[in-house]
Amino acid sequence: METSIRTIQVGMGPLGCLMTPVFGNKASIDVVAAVDVNPDIVGKSLGDLTTADSDVTVSDLDTALAQSPDVAVVTTVSEVDRLWPQIQPLVAAGVNVVSTCEELSYPWTTQPDLSREINAVAREAGVSVLGTGINPGYLMDFLPTVATAVVNHVDRVLIERIQDATTRRLPFCQKIGAGLTPQAFQELVTSGKIRHVGLTESMHLLAAKLGWSLDRTEDVVEPVIADIPVHGEGWTVKSGQAAGVNQTGRGYVDGEEIITLVFRAAVGQPNPRDTVTLSGDPDYTVNVPGGTHGDTATCAIIANAIPAIQAAPAGLRTMADMPPISCCL
């Protein structure tokens, strides 16, 4: 049997803890250390913190690096300028990095200087760095670019991620603002508490891969307003209240909207799905009926990225410029 990949987890928050058992089910992945800055969990075992069977204990970074890891999975922050000081010691130590940091999925357009620095340090160390996940990282950027391979010309890209929260429990419904008045919803938008990070990065990846030069992008968060009451498990959304969130990314060339990303998570949504619609020569549609479960798919793609990033050419990678990730054993 091939040697499994010595992996460390950096960031044992909710997402990191969801990933540990996924990694534990992969013969190709061996979690050899875990890192967090929260003193409440340092010293605890991954077996205590997660559903995985693991006696690895949460430590500091130096202790983790002493385990000679091949790959680090970093689930800490959304901003690449906050991420870089966290991963720079890993990269310098020759550890490949996969991160859920949304801005890392395509930082070249919004943060070119920092991207060049990450790329240079990674190449110097002979390792690769990738930001991925389900969104950004797959549904609204990678999958659409893959769909464009079979058409002659693309005029316009529309991507819709429609999630129906009706069967979800209260915490998720609260997270998406369901049950709020429009005013209360708007206050959470203004304070940045309801906002999905990554639409801008997805648009820039798409544009770069298609050779498009965007004049500008927009990222607008609005409530979906319920027009009839919706009842779920332990909650009710009344008519006129927010049923959830609708976030729209728009990319323009010469004043024309040629990229539209619709991210909607709300109760009472019919026909949940992920859909890529290319308008061009010819038109082309790729659909995931029922949609893609965010947490499950994010854990899966990060796990599956571990062998891929170890094999990828050194440097700051994106999903568009390395061999495609597939399910690993």
Next chain:
Amino acid sequence: METSIRTIQVGMGPLGCLMTPVFGNKASIDVVAAVDVNPDIVGKSLGDLTTADSDVTVSDLDTALAQSPDVAVVTTVSEVDRLWPQIQPLVAAGVNVVSTCEELSYPWTTQPDLSREINAVAREAGVSVLGTGINPGYLMDFLPTVATAVVNHVDRVLIERIQDATTRRLPFCQKIGAGLTPQAFQELVTSGKIRHVGLTESMHLLAAKLGWSLDRTEDVVEPVIADIPVHGEGWTVKSGQAAGVNQTGRGYVDGEEIITLVFRAAVGQPNPRDTVTLSGDPDYTVNVPGGTHGDTATCAIIANAIPAIQAAPAGLRTMADMPPISCCL
């Protein structure tokens, strides 16, 4: 503007002639020569042979090589052992190759020695060689591996390509055996005249990318029998006659069928589509409603592969081990 890619076409049969105008619409591609062995077309211009506006004339290979091409598009044969003597002089001369040769899409399992030879010669020459197309090359191999990225575990892969020929004209219906008696259909199967090449290669690519070791594969061609009469433009298929072809690829591990590819082209088929269904943790479905037009998409993916193969690492490449192709300008 970036310099366009100096491209030659080798093989000016029906598919090659369909591609020329597609290449002509791409600013990134410049067709600088064309090659064929048919004395009836040598010396004719691509403008005469195709709908493209081009005064490039069909010549022999040496004349084409004198144009210092970057990439050759080769649309000649389906068998990689027949292809290699044709492309070896191109590779040795430092020309990257993209071919519709079905067996080239994944020759590593069925022809490992030849694959190693192609890989070695290509690496020595610093160029890359790729077999692609819509099927094999995309729908039944590449797209499914891409879909597996977002699941934790795959138990079984089912891929269905269902084409409805009802609106197609007589030559296509004849090609798929529509209107034949079951006996006459079987005779064409036995003589190899009704057969799609590539299901085996698609299964081997899938298996290799998923880390599966197949015991054996099957590739079975059968008629679809019409249960009611079907009428089209200039033809009628009676009840009991062949409505078209159903070809099934099956891949087994430990006696269990874990890959199933269904390729069906017949008149009277409801719900034409290309569908990838993964059974696993979780199940996952990707669907192309209406399906993908074979000729159009093949021309598109070959055109879009030209910049991709020029940028790819040297060697014998497959769709699974190079950065994904997307629509080029």
